[in-house]
Amino acid sequence: MSEIDHLDEDSAFAAFEARDRSKDGGFVVAVRTTRIYCKPSCPARRPKRENIWFFASGAAARDAGFRPCKRCLPDDVGRDRQAVSRALALLGEADGTVSLAELAAEVGYTPHHFQRLFTREVGLSPAAYARALRAGRMEDALSEGGSVTQAIYDAGYSGPGRFYEDAGERLGMTPGAWRNGGAGVTIRWEMVETHLGRMLLAATEKGICRLSFDEDETALVRRFPAATIERGGASMRDLVAGAVAAVDNPATMPDLPLDVAGTAFQEAVWRELRKIPAGETRSYAQIAAAVGRPGAVRAAGSANGANNVAVLIPCHRVIRSDGSLGGYAYGLDRKEELLKRENRK
Template identity: 70%
Template sequence: MIDAEIAWAAVQRRDRSFDGRFVTGVLTTGIYCRPSCAARHPARENVRFFVDGPTARAAGLRACLRCKPDEVGRDQQALAKAVAMLDADDAPGLEELAAAVGYAPHHFHRLFKRATGVTPAAYIRAKRGKRAEAALVNNDRVTDAIYDAGFSGPSRFYAETKGRLGMTPSAWKNGGAGVMIRWTIAETSLGPMLVAATDKGICRLSFDEDESELHRRFPRASIEPADPAMAELVAGAVEAVERPDRMPDLPLDVAGTAFQQAVWAELRRIPVGETRSYADIAAAVGKPAAVRAAGSANGANNVAVLIPCHRVIRTDGSLGGYAYGLERKQALLDREKAR
C-alpha cells in the first residue's frame, strides 16, 4: 500500500530515500519517474502512484528518460553486491569494486555514499574498527589484535580509528581502563536525567539511571562526579529537553557500526516537531528491507534526545517502543510539536 500524502511529500522534496519504494505516474505526459526525479513537478491532480515500473507500464505509462526509474533495481543489486565484497576479509579498492558491479568509479562512489551515508573507504574503515574491537577483547596483546583485524600495522590502526572507538585500543581491551567519565543527575520536567561525558563529549544521556549504569557499561573506567567544566554540557542537555527548538550542537562520544552511525545520522536530520517511521529510516540509509535492523540501531542509541530516537514511530502511527517509557516519548513529541 502507498500512502499518497507521504509519497507526494517525498516527490516534492525529491527524496532519494524513497527511490525504489514507488514510482510517480504523470497522466498528462504518460511517463513515470523516480520520487527524486529532477524534472519540474507536475500538478498534484495529474499524479498517480504505482508500486513499481511494471505496474505503471501496465497502466499505459512509459519510463522517464531523465531519471530512468527502472534502473533503481539495478542500483540496489549493485549496492548489495558491493557491500558483500566490502564485508570480505580482502576488501577491494574503489576501481575494482566499481568494475565488479558495472559502474564507473566516480558514479558508483556517489551512489554508494548516497545510499549508505558513507564512502566505500569509510565503510571499510568502520568494518576494520569493529573487527579490531572484537580482536582487542579476544587477544592478550594489542599488537596481535591490530594485525588480526586486518590492519597493516599499529600506525594505520591508530590513524583510522582515531576518535571512533572513543578510547585507546588498550583502554578498549581493558573495559575502559584509563578513561575518565564524569557524570551528574540533572533535574528536568520529564524526570531525573543522567548526563555522562568523557573529554571528547557526552557518552551517555538517559532517564531514570544513576552511576551504577556507568559502572556496568564501563567497568574499568574512572567514574567521577561532574566538575565545573562539565556545566555547559549539562545545561545544553537540559535545554535540549526543555526547549527542543533551541537544541544546542553538543559534542558526543559515541561509536557504532557503519549502519548504526548512518541510522543515528538520519535521526539527527529529523526536524523538530516531525516524526519518521522505522521503514522511512531504513529507506533513508539505503536499506529499505532492513526495517528490523533500523529498529535495533535506533534502540542501541546511548544518547537520548540529542540523537532523537523518540522521533521514530511505527508505520501505523503508533508510538512503538522507547527505553524510557511511552509516556515520556509522547511528552517529548508533544512539546516538540508545540514548538
C-alpha cells in the first residue's frame, strides 16, 4: 500500500531494498507486523514486501497508528539535514577556523554525534571540509596573482605556518609554483593507445594529474605554462600500465596515486564517484544528495565535468535521472563502452 503521490511503490521499494540514503526524508516505510516505520536507509533486516506500507511523512505514519523506529530515528532526518546545511553555511562564512565543539553547539548536537552525522552526509569530516574549503580559496587567490602571504590570510588560514602544513599535501606543488603556472614543478607525460583511443597520462611526483583522450601534451602546457613538461619514459611505466588496465577493464580498478585538487564541493563529489561500485550508476541528483547538497544537482554535474582524471575517478558512472547517459567530455561512445565493459560477467 502507498500513501505517496509523488513516488510509485516499485520505486519506493527499490530505494528501501538498496538502503538509499538519498531518499531519506522523502518518505517512510511502515511495517504492518511490527507497527514501526523507518527511513529508507534503515539498517534493519528487510520485511516481506506484502507487509510494507509507504507514507509521505512520519506524521502520516503516526496518524495511521505506527511508531518510529528507535534504530534509524526516521523523524530526525529533516533536523539532521538542516543541521548539516547550517554547518556548511557556517564553515563557508567563517574567516578563520571553527572547532568541532563550536560547530556542534551551534546546531544543537554533541560533538561526537555531529562528527559522525556530518561525515556521513558530506563525505568529509568537518575539519577536512574546512581544510578543503580554505585550500580551494587559496588556489583561487594564487591563480589570480598577488601576494602569497595575503592570499594565505584571505583564505582563512591563521598564518603561513598553518597553510604550509596543508599545502604540499593538497596542491602537490608549492603555492608560488601554483600561482606562477607550475613554476619549479616537473610534470611527466606519456601517450598510449587503448581500446578507447589514444590516451594522455600525466603525473607529478605525487601522482597522476591528468588522464584524458583526444589530447596531447600541449593541454598540459596550457594549464601549467611555467612547469617543466617532459616525456616520462621508463619512469612512468607502472603508472601507464595501471591506467591502461583501468581503461581496458574498469570493473577492476587498480589503486593508483592521484594528484588532484578542487574546491571542497568538487572533492566531495569526486570522493562520492569513487564509491560507486563497478557496474552500477548514479544520477546527478543522487550524487548531490550523497554529498549533503540535494539542491545542487547542476553543481554536481559541473563538478563531475571538472574531473581531470577520467576513468580513475569514474565520472562515466553518472547518468541522468531518466536513465539516459547524459554528457561525457570524451564522447558518449566512450562512456557507453566503459559501462558495457563494467557490466560484463
